[in-house]
Amino acid sequence: MSVLEEFKSRNFTLYAQWGGVVSIILLVILGAITFLGNIPFSILGWIFAFVLVFVEIPLCIKFCPTSPRFDSFVSSFENSYLRAGLYLVMAIVMFLANTINTGLLNLPAVILLLTSFCYLIAAVKQQSHASSKLLGGGGVDNVV
Template sequence: MGLLDELRSRNFSLYAQWLGIISLILLVVLGVVALTSNFIFSIVGWVIAFILFFVEIPLCTKFCPTSPRFDAFIARFENAYFRGAMYIV
């Protein structure tokens, strides 16, 4: 399946998941790099990376023990349109 077929089918979930994983890695790495100059932004980046870890890699929610309250919070991000809007913001 080529890129044009993917655009016609409007099924971007696989690409979005990989971009989310790349974003997660970049947030952690750049948070470490910017720790000395921008401490607050590093902490915010790590918090967002933690949330992305459980949102983009659903297998992690099965292996890691989580509370029902955290599971309800993560369930808000199941809608692909909402996740896309959050990435744009």
């Protein structure tokens, strides 16, 4: 199944996974751009991006050596409700960055919030978790 067919599947966990990947990219890039103006939230953005890489990209958990404690932490977010909560907390923290210094960190906060909503919709619709084949997951073939 191709990536285009995965998007046509109307599985909100796939949409949320791609929203997570976009937010990882934005957190890293915009955290670097705003580093001197907002040091604590730039560092928090990088930490969030690091965690999200392992939560959203199954290929990384297979190839990167991590501790069993970190693996159990990441595996605890297999539930869509918990992922929605994780993204919501991250979005709130990034929105708080604007209380110190208004800047570009609004964009990843909005994407994190939209991703949280996608996971929440998937949880309410009771959709099984699917991960894009492009990112090392099983795709929707195993779910449907």
